[in-house]
Amino acid sequence: MKQSYSLNVNGTVHKIEADEDMPLLYALRDDLGLNNPHFGCGLAQCGACTVHLDGRPIRSCITTISDVGDGRVVTLAGLGTPERPHPLQTAYIEEQVPQCGYCINGWIMTAAAFLRDNKKPSDEQIRSALEGLKCRCGTHMSILRAVKRAAAMMG
Amino acid sequence: MTRIETNFSRRALLKAGGALVISVGAPVTFDLAHADEAGGAAAMSATVKPALTPDQLSSYIAVAADGTVAAYFGKMDMGHGIAVAIGQMVAEELDVPFRSVKVVMGDTATSVNQGGASGSTGIQEGGKQLRAAAAEARRVLVEMAVDRLGLPADQLQVADGVVSAKENAAKKVSYGELIGGRYFNVQLAWNGKIGNPLYAPGKAKPKDPKDYRVVGQPIKREDVAPRVFAQFDFITDIKVPGMVHGRMIRPKVAGAVPVNVDESSIEDIPGAKVVWNQGFLGVVADKEWDAIKASRQLKVEWSDAKPPFPAQAAIYDYIRNTPPRKKEAGGKTVGDVEAAFKNAARVIEAEYEWPFQSHASMGPACAVVDVKDDQVTIWTGSQKPHYTRDGVAALLGVPVDKVHAMWVPGPGSYGRNDAGDAAMDAALLSKSVGKPVRLQYMRDQATGWDPKGPASIHRARAALDASGKVIAYEFMSKGLPRVDVNSNESKPYDTLAGQLIGVPLKSGDGFAVPQESYGFENKYTYWETVPPLLDRGSPLRTSHLRDPVGPQIHFASESFMDEVAAALNMDSVAFRLQYVRDPRDIAVIKAAAEKAGWQTRPSPRKNLTGTKVSGRGFAYVQRGLTRVAIVAEVDVDRLSGKIWARKFTVAHDCGQIINPDGLRHAIEGNVVQGISRTLWEEVKFDNKNVTSIDCLTYPILDTTETPETIETVLIDHPEIEPSGAGEPATRPVAAAIANAVFDATGVRIRRVPFSPDNVKSALS
Incomplete structure (x- = not known):
């Protein structure tokens, strides 16, 4: 049974009709037409669908639309822009991180929340904060370089 | 003013109803103001584009009025920055700024079939052709300038797309003025081949490498920023008007087919429809979530198929004991191996095992296909869109020229993954429901x-004489074929869709043998293949996975060289240098050893005590014309069996380096994926089906397991034609790790993956 929901995404409120058990991912992609985040597994195992809900990284593939409520959703597009990039976005470009780039949402959104709360993290803390995220192309070395670079930029 | 339209920019993004809509072939108008000023060289240009055939210069290069150059590339960039490298090669030969070259990839309407992404030949074959075409375009443009400026060619120079008199730089004409908006009308000497070996040079000779200014520079990719700002369309982001969403339904027991499908079980889902043809079963719905629900809710009765697979543990016995379907010698056979073994003072033998592995791309494959009466349009993540076009045409029984395929970057690739099958499935769904269908698995x-x-x-096996010299070497690969289904989807029998609707089957054979230059005086290497476990619609059908069959073969061959060295109590680098013959091979071996600070000593190391031990391992390979040598340094926890592949040193020689920055990134990706395949990856199955179905049941390398360091030594040979780099560095990783584990523990592990459980049991 479809119901009405108001979704606050990147600062704009959108009204959509959806089943209450529909994951947020499909609202973002199918209803709002955002070309981020991505479907990787649908099981919260890879991170490709990661967005922020009230500042916390969540997996939008298993978070139902009814659980989002009036929480503020921020996607990669809402994190920064070419004019006002987030340090991680700058670092990703500097380090030329992605190969295919399909996994980007998971790494950047997770790292953004981590670096906001953890200044000057050690290498080991960075690795551990990103545990469980997947990159099939194997760009791990570049990802770690970029997160370290962003950490330095964020002081 | 005459104006024409061309698909210079193949698509434009329009915002409509909140969704991204793709307008195919949105035209860019070329200004033809100079069409009548071409003079005597006019025959070399045309206002109508010549046919898109491999023997036409216009099939590769076009110049717009503003001097912008389009390079039409029939391969594509799967994320290694090949587009940058191709742009560099074209800019170099044409003497135009790098930024003025736009590389247009993987569209069957604008490029000829150069084989798609395939075999690390993007630069080696694809770039070679674009380089030749760009050189020819420069020659033709200079000839046009001769007419225009009234000076012989040897008194002209070209810089930044402007031809000028050497003696008087004010006397000049730009490429844009010479041909902008019109097309080259120049025939090339095509070798008659399509795909990777396509080559069609003109009369011009490419530049001498000593004159390079753009090639060799570490120019960065421009497609990174759109990705990090979420302004980038993946194949999964393509939406077209009237599109519905599709999902496929696969059996629980491989080989089972639907015998009864209850469409009424999904009648409550808006727009849900069933598409069923023999073994092919899918659903569509207007909304994506509804299509997913319908695929889960649909009541299906399946045929009572006999479980087709042996137990997982029996797979290597199946391979070992099944009579080969095909056997073939590979490499160069030297001398008389049998006779040498009879005379051996000592024989060393070993057998190695490698599991099924999955592409496990970051996202499931996606395709959008629109089948109309007179035209079929395909958006595909397949790395070989020209072959996708051919396959869909054959599947639907329509002429190839009525099918247009466009590659859109997908969620990773690494060979014949699920992308080609998705396009074929979507084509059947679209044909059945009469609407464009977006299918994602x-x-x-x-x-x-x-x-x-x-x-x-x-x-x-190796035969040694009394002095310890290797007098004979024999190597056998035996496995499922690398092309049970072919490396592209151009034939319906090579696709799930074709197999499920019952087309006659044609399983291919093929494996390979080691590529190296060990100069043993008697040498015989060969391969054998066994038939697939299930011949139709199998989740274990086999095909190309990055560096097809390379990692398994060289895991074995380079582990074995270490075993021989250890048996002789020799240092493994010194052993290799004693027998390797090719000078470039010797150079990479020495470069890697030197950079890694390799200490000459035999393996295993002494003092093998303690829970945490460390070791170093070496391996070297050729892949085509590329050579790689690698040193792995690993830590092994003997209690848990956990391996940390901590440091790699890679020496890499792929001839002329086009872009060292892209090359380093490619090598790192190869190594990390290679570690993942070595330590973790094994497709699990039971007698009914594959049971590796997600990231937990098919784990890949985690961030916490990432190496500390990957050092690269790039050996540049500007004078040698460039060869591939997309796969070669994957090839030696498993053996280097295995040899390092042996060095650390004294235990030789001959079966991949080296997961903690497997290592623990090997060490106990």
């Missing part, structure tokens, strides 16, 4: 049902 289908890298065994 689910995760269990992506990992469970993609074509797999073949499982194999490898047997090696």
